[in-house]
Amino acid sequence: MRAATLKDVAVLAGVSVKTVSNVVNGYAFVKPENRRKVEEALIATGYRPNIGARNLRRGKTGFIALVLPELSIPYFGELAGLVITAAQAHGWNVLIEQTQGTRDRERTALTSMGPHMIDGAILSPQALSAEDFADLAPGVPLVMVGEHAVDVPIDHVAIDNVLAARTAVGHLAAIGRRRIASIGRNPHRGTAALRLEGYRAALAEAGLAEDEELSVPALEYHRRDGAQAMSRLLDLPERPDAVFCFNDLLAIGALRAAADRGVRVPEDLAIVGFDNTEESAYSIPSLTTIAPDKKAIAETAVSLIHGRSTDAAENATPFDLQDIQTPFALEIRESTIGRTRAPA
């Protein structure tokens, strides 16, 4: 028996070939009764669309991948939502791979994708080595978002992390704090190195000596790690009067540990976070934080992939390696300057 064609389906359904094609290709605006007729005819004829051939004609798979540590981390949940929205504008669906930031799973994410499955990928890696990138590159345009400890020749979108950290710590010095701690030091994270560099630069600018024991490392950047690190700082004979946390979750954990010890924020301890997750605007006290322009990061990353995949399709000269800095702001809230509204 020969395979059923679109025309066979159209004849059986009593509609045009164009209508069958619209149903098969997933276009939204088909009359419900026509859709039902076509679907019945598709089943009756055993017609199966050939996605491989269709994508080959289009030169696209219709998918991009987003590889990130965990969706339950609010920064990544918010970023993923923005990437999906930006991708839809280019007709792409988004596949999300969660790696938990481990090298094994980041490697698996790279190797399990390829031009047969995706048109490009946005990566937020934590553990991949430069060799991994060279060995495992999936043969599609890649964009890295955020900072990574190793230098690899792929497009990159991020904020100026050193300047952002300097701005945050400069603010703590400007409100008169003199014993400023940091939470988040971690030799394996690219952002950590840059934020530590900015922290140190701001201390130097304010004429403050660096005290090694005030920079507490964090293996992970979850709330519990922030609470543990803050506890360590509050156990010191001479407590800090401010702390710069390398992300909002660490800061939320630090706030919680301070409350558990009866330490008042910001009177006894000012706290600054990083990421401007929505949670930070509602915490009590609300959190002063660095606000990266996440929408700009998502849109820039998607349009870089779009530009490169168009290049590839048209065989044009590819544009040069891109390293794009997106804007950020320092949102100043209660955790550094106290309540601005009077109680009723």
Next chain:
Amino acid sequence: MRAATLKDVAVLAGVSVKTVSNVVNGYAFVKPENRRKVEEALIATGYRPNIGARNLRRGKTGFIALVLPELSIPYFGELAGLVITAAQAHGWNVLIEQTQGTRDRERTALTSMGPHMIDGAILSPQALSAEDFADLAPGVPLVMVGEHAVDVPIDHVAIDNVLAARTAVGHLAAIGRRRIASIGRNPHRGTAALRLEGYRAALAEAGLAEDEELSVPALEYHRRDGAQAMSRLLDLPERPDAVFCFNDLLAIGALRAAADRGVRVPEDLAIVGFDNTEESAYSIPSLTTIAPDKKAIAETAVSLIHGRSTDAAENATPFDLQDIQTPFALEIRESTIGRTRAPA
């Protein structure tokens, strides 16, 4: 020129056909040098795998869809992470569609998918009508998670929302509260109707009269909606001494509004949320909340799709419509019973 075959690629790369197949099919464990040789040969020969044919052989597309309002809502971010993990265990990648809970975008999500693209879909709809489901069903197994205001004949996974709300409000009565408000009433949300029903049942059980003005509606369930609703309650001549919020974001907003007005939680006002997002364990005060077993919801939904898609492939008798209740707990924290740890 005839199309290149796997064998052509293998000969050029100097590896086995099996190795080429492993690369093309995206298996992870291929020696990097072999992968590179195969990729070069794939490009040189112009070989393109036929995904449609491959999936037809497998009887699967390798994708399931997850249709939800917004990833930036922590409950959905956490649930999506768990669905991706559960889907991976069955060899599925997950496509995420964000609908913002609007009927238009929920309809588009249903119609843009079909058996050519996905093997099934997990839906968390807010606005779809029963007619939409009948008209637009994409012809793959569907599972609905959470509650929906309309009754449709598809598999369903949720907690017992009435009992959960009754448990939450019963706890407020048990700690001696007598003027218990609710935030989240909404005629268009299935969960809202059930949680309101549980709230009313608990009031009746505690011998408390219902006061209409104490049930404040919420159009959306974001932090800002909770803060606005709480402000309304605090403007009443006779303020409530407790409030049951229909999700954690509303409760976080309510906490914030109470703090802004100098209202002490839980002394003047006890607050209970719903969802047990990680944020609720770290807020100040930490939030008493209903904790649905999200992992069980994700795993049950994915295995229902798996069971139905296996049925379909083997032409076996499909199992009956499933309506599965997953477990929940009431996590009792500071927002109802106060601080349990002494300050240092």
